[in-house]
Amino acid sequence: MTEAPPPGPSAILETALYVSDLAAAERFYTETLGLPVIVKVEGRHVFFRCGNAVLLLFNAEATKVPPPPDARLPVPPHGMTGQGHACFSATADEIGRWKAHLEGRGIAIEADFEWPKGGRSIYFRDPSGNSIEFAEPRIWGF
Known part of the structure; x- marks a missing residue:
């Protein structure tokens, strides 16, 4: 069994x-x-x-470099290439404030929209080109 x-x-x-x-x-x-x-x-x-x-x-x-055989913390290689994505949770009010803050620092907002089932997201890039998002948790039903 x-x-x-x-x-x-x-x-x-x-x-x-x-x-x-x-x-x-x-x-x-x-x-x-x-x-x-x-x-x-x-x-x-x-x-x-x-x-x-x-x-x-x-x-x-x-x-990408494997740890030595006697490593105290033998974390296996896991490097990747290309742009990734991370999304930070924020309220609708916080998203508005983040947008103003980012634009004030010269950071372009790539997208700003409401999802069909509710919730707002904004997207921008970090210095390495990773896609970063602030979104309301309700986009996932939370």
């Missing part, structure tokens, strides 16, 4: 984006989005606290 699978995950704990210029990305996520740095390894990664989750930014090339 096969054991029943565990229940599905309750939340996303961390999400990763891969960047071409780690220093520029760190400045963008701290100075523009206001995320606090919690862990940083020069040239490899910088991690940010985001509510009850963590945003991981990796230098893609550095994460």
